[in-house]
Amino acid sequence: QQQVKQSPQSLIVQKGGISIINCAYENTAFDYFPWYQQFPGKGPALLIAIRPDVSEKKEGRFTISFNKSAKQFSLHIMDSQPGDSATYFCAASMGTSGSRLTFGEGTQLTVNP
Amino acid sequence: GAVVSQHPSWVICKSGTSVKIECRSLDFQATTMFWYRQFPKQSLMLMATSNEGSKATYEQGVEKDKFLINHASLTLSTLTVTSAHPEDSSFYICSAPSAGGSNEQFFGPGTRLTVL
Numbered sequence: 001q002q003q004v005k006q007s008p009q010s011l012i013v014q015k016g017g018i019s020i021i022n023c024a025y026e027n028t029a030f031d032y033f034p035w036y037q038q039f040p041g042k043g044p045a046l047l048i049a050i051r052p053d054v055s056e057k058k059e060g061r062f063t064i065s066f067n068k069s070a071k072q073f074s075l076h077i078m079d080s081q082p083g084d085s086a087t088y089f090c091a092a093s094m095g096t097s098g099s100r101l102t103f104g105e106g107t108q109l110t111v112n113p
Numbered sequence: 114g115a116v117v118s119q120h121p122s123w124v125i126c127k128s129g130t131s132v133k134i135e136c137r138s139l140d141f142q143a144t145t146m147f148w149y150r151q152f153p154k155q156s157l158m159l160m161a162t163s164n165e166g167s168k169a170t171y172e173q174g175v176e177k178d179k180f181l182i183n184h185a186s187l188t189l190s191t192l193t194v195t196s197a198h199p200e201d202s203s204f205y206i207c208s209a210p211s212a213g214g215s216n217e218q219f220f221g222p223g224t225r226l227t228v229l
Contacts, residue, residue: 032216034216034217034218036220041204041223041225042222042223043117043119043206043208043220043221043222043223044157044206044220045220046217046218046219049216049217089156089157093216098144098145098210098216099210099216100147100159100162101147101159101208101218103156103157104156105155105156106154106155106156108154
């Protein structure tokens with residue numbers, strides 16, 4: 001059973017625009033929520049992660065918004081650039097270090113020049 | 114950040130042969146490593162959890178006799194695809210959790226397996 005739902009499946013934005021990707025989870029035991037960026041033929045790379053004790057985390061142009069009561073979190077990419085074109089995955093895990101990640105379905109982001 | 118390597122980065126083999134993929138944590142030790150399979154335009158599917166010094170834990174539906182996992186040391190895990198068939202063609206990715214106590218995981222660059 002897929003425990004992390006991600007939308008949209010694909011997203012096209014213009015350069016300089018804001019890209020927003022949403023995820024929803026079911027398991028309230030999840031306490032670590034990372035976002036990964038993956039380019040074709042490469043492994044995923046961690047972009048930014050959040051824990052449920054904060055509602056927002058910002059690193060450069062990337063911001064995670066977290067809504068614990070709604071069991072939702074989202075990635076905002078400000079001033080989107082063509083180099084941001086990639087597939088983005090949200091994920092969740094629980095408990096101690098070394099716990100398995102549950103991934104969302106992925107979002108193919110295209111930023112047009 | 115920590116670095117995880119995989120070897121080979123790509124491999125082409127004939128149907129019926131076996132292929133071994135290595136996953137190494139280069140600058141940290143990992144008692145646990147994870148193996149994923151990713152088909153085109155799909156998400157990462159966890160295949161198994163590799164445990165140093167003990168048997169791997171396989172996800173439901175993954176044939177343990179077909180996908181042999183050996184966690185030989187604290188920096189090396191191997192995945193052997195035995196009697197490979199064209200349907201095993203995929204992108205295989207490993208990851209290792211941070212040794213620093215956080216939940217962060219570091220992913221390898223992946224191995225593209227093509228079975229003819």
